Amino acid sequence: MSLEFTASEMMSVTAARALNNGMTCFVGIGVPSEAANLARLTHAPDVTLIYESGTLQTKPDVLPLSIGDGELCESALTTVSVPEMFRYWLQGGHVSVGFLGTAQIDRFANLNTTLIGDYQAPKVRLPGGGGAPEIATHAKEVFVTVKHSNRTFVKDVDFVTSVGFGRDGKARDNVPNIGKGPTIVITDLCILKPDPETKELVVTSLHPSVTRQDVVDATGWDIRFADNTETTPEPTAKELEILRDLKARTHAHHAK
Amino acid sequence: MAEFLSLQEAVSRHISDGNTVCMEGFTHLIPFAAGHEVIRQGKRDLTLIRMTPDLIYDQMIGAGCAKKLIFSWGGNPGVGSLHRLRDAVEKGWPNKLEILEHSHAAMACAYEAGAAGLPLAIMRGYIGSDLPKVNDQIKFIECPFTGERLAAVPTIRPDVAVIHAQRADRQGNVLVEGIIGIQKEVVLAAKRSIVTVEEIVDDLGVGVNACVIPSWAITAIVEAPKGASPSYALGYYDRDNAFYKEWDTIARDRDTFSAWLNDNIFEQGAA
Numbered sequence: 001m002s003l004e005f006t007a008s009e010m011m012s013v014t015a016a017r018a019l020n021n022g023m024t025c026f027v028g029i030g031v032p033s034e035a036a037n038l039a040r041l042t043h044a045p046d047v048t049l050i051y052e053s054g055t056l057q058t059k060p061d062v063l064p065l066s067i068g069d070g071e072l073c074e075s076a077l078t079t080v081s082v083p084e085m086f087r088y089w090l091q092g093g094h095v096s097v098g099f100l101g102t103a104q105i106d107r108f109a110n111l112n113t114t115l116i117g118d119y120q121a122p123k124v125r126l127p128g129g130g131g132a133p134e135i136a137t138h139a140k141e142v143f144v145t146v147k148h149s150n151r152t153f154v155k156d157v158d159f160v161t162s163v164g165f166g167r168d169g170k171a172r173d174n175v176p177n178i179g180k181g182p183t184i185v186i187t188d189l190c191i192l193k194p195d196p197e198t199k200e201l202v203v204t205s206l207h208p209s210v211t212r213q214d215v216v217d218a219t220g221w222d223i224r225f226a227d228n229t230e231t232t233p234e235p236t237a238k239e240l241e242i243l244r245d246l247k248a249r250t251h252a253h254h255a256k
Numbered sequence: 257m258a259e260f261l262s263l264q265e266a267v268s269r270h271i272s273d274g275n276t277v278c279m280e281g282f283t284h285l286i287p288f289a290a291g292h293e294v295i296r297q298g299k300r301d302l303t304l305i306r307m308t309p310d311l312i313y314d315q316m317i318g319a320g321c322a323k324k325l326i327f328s329w330g331g332n333p334g335v336g337s338l339h340r341l342r343d344a345v346e347k348g349w350p351n352k353l354e355i356l357e358h359s360h361a362a363m364a365c366a367y368e369a370g371a372a373g374l375p376l377a378i379m380r381g382y383i384g385s386d387l388p389k390v391n392d393q394i395k396f397i398e399c400p401f402t403g404e405r406l407a408a409v410p411t412i413r414p415d416v417a418v419i420h421a422q423r424a425d426r427q428g429n430v431l432v433e434g435i436i437g438i439q440k441e442v443v444l445a446a447k448r449s450i451v452t453v454e455e456i457v458d459d460l461g462v463g464v465n466a467c468v469i470p471s472w473a474i475t476a477i478v479e480a481p482k483g484a485s486p487s488y489a490l491g492y493y494d495r496d497n498a499f500y501k502e503w504d505t506i507a508r509d510r511d512t513f514s515a516w517l518n519d520n521i522f523e524q525g526a527a
């Protein structure tokens with residue numbers, strides 16, 4: 001008998017499964033933080049989580065609302081200054097995975113968190129880059145998780161805040177000291193990976209009961225599917241239980 | 257040596273119209289009480305610098321204190337937009353706001369370079385990003401030793417730094433604990449500094465490697481209990497996450513915001 005679960009839960013569980021014990025993960029707020037902590041509470045208890053507020057190897061009991069909640073500091077191995085965080089730990093090459101969310105992503109996995117529209121006269125002003133522009137290039141690889149819609153998945157982002165593979169797919173070619181870039185994008189519909197040659201995002205796995213047409217309808221470019229597109233495994237009862245507990249604890253904590 | 261002042265005196269003496277002001281604290285220890293006093297004293301044309309403008313600058317921008325904002329992430333953490341910042345950028349209310357935006361890494365480096373007395377900060381950054389196209393303060397230089405292309409940004413050397421910390425001793429030495437952000441760097445980078453603290457104690461009672469800023473590196477110290485609320489002070493009180501959520505409703509509408517400002521800032525005296 002199959003379990004009841006939402007598309008958001010499917011996304012979080014699938015994103016969590018991308019992490020493993022050997023990784024040192026620089027965590028963005030939102031779904032990446034939910035997924036990273038779910039991984040830590042399930043199959044990857046020894047994954048090292050780092051937040052840009054300077055908290056190294058943190059194990060929060062509830063998900064932080066902000067990147068610098070007290071919970072992150074109190075449960076961390078140690079807390080360093082923000083310049084040290086970015087210079088020694090990130091730029092210094094100690095981060096294996098940067099885990100990011102975004103407002104827009106394009107076919108070459110470039111991320112836009114700056115604005116919608118024209119820079120001088122924005123239609124919607126978004127928060128901006130934060131740590132992401134350098135996380136995207138210094139982490140050995142980047143995982144992206146974001147809900148799938150054709151407002152989010154656009155052919156070309158309005159603004160490249162954090163580079164995936166550039167406007168032509170070649171932005172990382174011959175650049176010294178740069179990470180591999182996005183290696184996986186996890187949405188509430190599917191998993192996408194960059195084509196090894198062109199770097200264009202291709203669907204490699206569809207979540208249970210999601211059709212190709214669902215993905216086509218929610219993507220702003222002519223999306224391609226891998227020859228051997230798989231079906232993403234469903235969440236287990238254990239994963240769902242731990243995720244729901246974590247979210248309930250978090251909700252109760254922030255309502256105080 | 258740092259001078260002990262009231263909040264009202266410290267702000268009126270050390271912050272003037274047109275100054276460049278950094279009120280820092282990375283999510284933790286945000287000097288809200290001082291920001292509210294700046295609003296009450298009606299300071300104008302400030303160039304405000306902060307990595308994350310947060311609610312403190314949303315309030316100051318909405319109150320008309322700022323002409324320019326330099327920042328790296330302008331959202332309400334975990335909640336959404338800073339509506340007063342957006343209204344100023346998108347609609348020019350209550351006045352036009354010039355913005356200059358960086359990444360966190362660049363601002364952290366710029367503060368550190370400011371503390372180090374350098375004219376610029378060098379980093380490996382902004383690769384492939386459009387930010388250098390819209391911020392003429394981001395340049396690229398070639399490493400003279402390896403030839404690698406590196407990003408350079410000007411140092412941050414503000415007129416005034418304002419931070420909050422847990423405590424000062426009676427000589428004015430200050431302890432910062434927890435998420436220390438760029439508190440030390442911004443004080444050392446600034447011409448003048450105001451440090452608000454939760455309490456003044458006889459002995460800081462700290463280990464040998466604690467983050468302590470010596471009295472002689474600080475201009476003014478102000479005792480301001482709960483001076484970082486609704487952000488938090490580790491060991492004193494938690495972040496008021498419920499207020500951060502509530503702010504979304506307050507700040508979304510100009511009238512609601514103006515009423516909040518009147519009731520909570522103008523009608524309240526300085527601490």
